[in-house]
Amino acid sequence: MNKNPDIESKLTKDKEVVINIEHLKKTFGSYEILKDINLQVYRGETLIILGKSGSGKSVTLQCIVGLMIPDSGKVTVLNEDVPNLTDYELQDLRKKIGFIFQSGALYDSMSVKENLEFPLIRHEKLTPDEVEHRIREVLTDVGLEESLDKMPSELSGGMRKRIGLARTLILKPEIMLYDEPSTGLDPATSREISNLILKMQDKFKVSSVVVTHDINCAKLTADRIVVLKDGVFTAEGSFDELEKSNDDFVTGFFK
Amino acid sequence: MDQVLIKYITNFLLTVYGLYNFAVRYFKEVFKPPYEFKEMFKQFFEIGYKSLGLVSITGFIIGFVLALQAIPMLTKFGALSLIPTMISISIIREIGPVITGLICAGKIGSGIGAELGSMKVSEQIDAMEVSATNPFKFLVVTRITATSLMIPILIIYADTIALIGGFIALNIVNGESLQLYFTTIFSALTFADVVPATIKTIFFGYAIGLVGSYQGYNASRGTESVGIAANISVVYSSLLVIIIDMIAVQLTTILF
Numbered sequence: 001m002n003k004n005p006d007i008e009s010k011l012t013k014d015k016e017v018v019i020n021i022e023h024l025k026k027t028f029g030s031y032e033i034l035k036d037i038n039l040q041v042y043r044g045e046t047l048i049i050l051g052k053s054g055s056g057k058s059v060t061l062q063c064i065v066g067l068m069i070p071d072s073g074k075v076t077v078l079n080e081d082v083p084n085l086t087d088y089e090l091q092d093l094r095k096k097i098g099f100i101f102q103s104g105a106l107y108d109s110m111s112v113k114e115n116l117e118f119p120l121i122r123h124e125k126l127t128p129d130e131v132e133h134r135i136r137e138v139l140t141d142v143g144l145e146e147s148l149d150k151m152p153s154e155l156s157g158g159m160r161k162r163i164g165l166a167r168t169l170i171l172k173p174e175i176m177l178y179d180e181p182s183t184g185l186d187p188a189t190s191r192e193i194s195n196l197i198l199k200m201q202d203k204f205k206v207s208s209v210v211v212t213h214d215i216n217c218a219k220l221t222a223d224r225i226v227v228l229k230d231g232v233f234t235a236e237g238s239f240d241e242l243e244k245s246n247d248d249f250v251t252g253f254f255k
Numbered sequence: 256m257d258q259v260l261i262k263y264i265t266n267f268l269l270t271v272y273g274l275y276n277f278a279v280r281y282f283k284e285v286f287k288p289p290y291e292f293k294e295m296f297k298q299f300f301e302i303g304y305k306s307l308g309l310v311s312i313t314g315f316i317i318g319f320v321l322a323l324q325a326i327p328m329l330t331k332f333g334a335l336s337l338i339p340t341m342i343s344i345s346i347i348r349e350i351g352p353v354i355t356g357l358i359c360a361g362k363i364g365s366g367i368g369a370e371l372g373s374m375k376v377s378e379q380i381d382a383m384e385v386s387a388t389n390p391f392k393f394l395v396v397t398r399i400t401a402t403s404l405m406i407p408i409l410i411i412y413a414d415t416i417a418l419i420g421g422f423i424a425l426n427i428v429n430g431e432s433l434q435l436y437f438t439t440i441f442s443a444l445t446f447a448d449v450v451p452a453t454i455k456t457i458f459f460g461y462a463i464g465l466v467g468s469y470q471g472y473n474a475s476r477g478t479e480s481v482g483i484a485a486n487i488s489v490v491y492s493s494l495l496v497i498i499i500d501m502i503a504v505q506l507t508t509i510l511f
């Protein structure tokens with residue numbers, strides 16, 4: 001189910017690993033949420049993580065970006081050993097990673113324009129005209145040019161997620177992490193967000209990890225899917241392969 | 256019952272330890288670039304300018320009521336002329352800073368606690384962190400600096416308004432002249448009245464900003480935690496204002 005022949009050929013040719021997780025373990029109190037996570041994400045591919053609520057999908061993403069420190073195991077992103085980076089090294093790495101939160105996580109006290117320029121003016125030396133140009137460019141990419149001066153409270157759920165995506169893309173990251181991008185949206189808006197992920201994937205050629213239960217989103221965007229169950233990845237394959245799996249737990253997502 | 260008490264004491268000690276770490280981290284980060292001047296001035300405006308109305312009304316009523324209460328009592332002793340001195344010393348040294356400090360703990364402390372708490376709950380603080388911006392520097396350092404600088408100014412302003420309130424009460428009841436009133440006040444006040452009382456207000460501001468930021472920044476994930484953060488911010492920062500005042504008064508007594 002590789003939807004993009006360019007990505008497919010690249011994957012088979014060089015298979016450069018951008019995210020490498022080995023024997024990742026994470027516990028909360030006495031509850032071991034991630035038992036033994038092993039995962040490689042290759043440059044340019046879109047990997048979907050499927051799993052039930054509370055199975056540790058978001059925790060995996062947070063370990064990748066350094067928001068959570070694993071109890072043990074190795075997390076390497078763009079050849080950097082995430083748990084052992086200093087604050088400054090971690091900040092440098094995070095400039096290359098975009099993270100889309102479930103809620104959009106727009107800064108409520110700032111307008112859309114201020115939300116978008118927030119990362120830009122901190123990490124790149126640009127003239128005000130260049131900042132304005134970049135803001136308009138990403139807003140056009142997500143189809144919300146008219147929302148420039150609106151406050152987050154004036155936006156719908158889908159619009160907030162699009163602006164969240166724009167705020168992340170404005171720094172032109174190499175890796176995108178999506179935490180439930182279509183949760184809480186109606187099917188039509190959900191499809192719009194999935195199409196947007198696909199469009200951005202084609203335009204920016206980023207490597208993406210998408211955590212979702214939305215099987216339509218997975219069908220549309222996935223190069224590869226892994227299934228998380230009881231703290232380990234129990235299945236891996238393309239959409240078509242997993243759809244035909246003999247494992248009831250796996251096929252349960254496709255019904 | 257013992258278990259509940261142990262849990263309560265443990266939580267209290269953990270909060271004290273957390274506050275200590277937060278306070279140390281503030282001093283480590285406040286002088287390090289990049290400096291968030293834009294956010295800092297925004298907080299000066301939010302914390303300082305937007306509290307002026309409340310502080311003005313409170314200050315005026317304190318001075319006015321203090322004078323009205325003192326007039327009949329001191330008239331009996333023929334000591335009416337001492338009222339400006341009494342009002343000025345009690346307002347500048349104690350009543351002005353403490354009452355305004357408590358008012359600010361309520362308004363500003365709860366505001367910071369609720370704002371940062373809701374940012375935590377809605378993942379805005381995490382979003383800031385993953386966009387390679389230090390949220391502690393942007394949100395906490397700016398707010399604590401703003402409260403440390405703005406609350407002393409608000410208290411000096413409230414003291415001034417309270418003295419004016421006292422004059423108006425005296426003028427209405429006794430026909431006191433403005434010149435005589437303020438001449439008496441300025442000749443009564445000494446260095447030991449004004450300077451230590453002003454220095455302690457910086458600590459009031461610091462404590463209010465610190466507690467509000469700490470509670471909001473460390474709020475747990477549920478929406479209920481926003482209310483808890485705001486509530487605990489008010490309780491702890493009010494308590495700290497009183498404790499700092501007690502220590503400051505003791506030190507002033509020893510040193511001056």
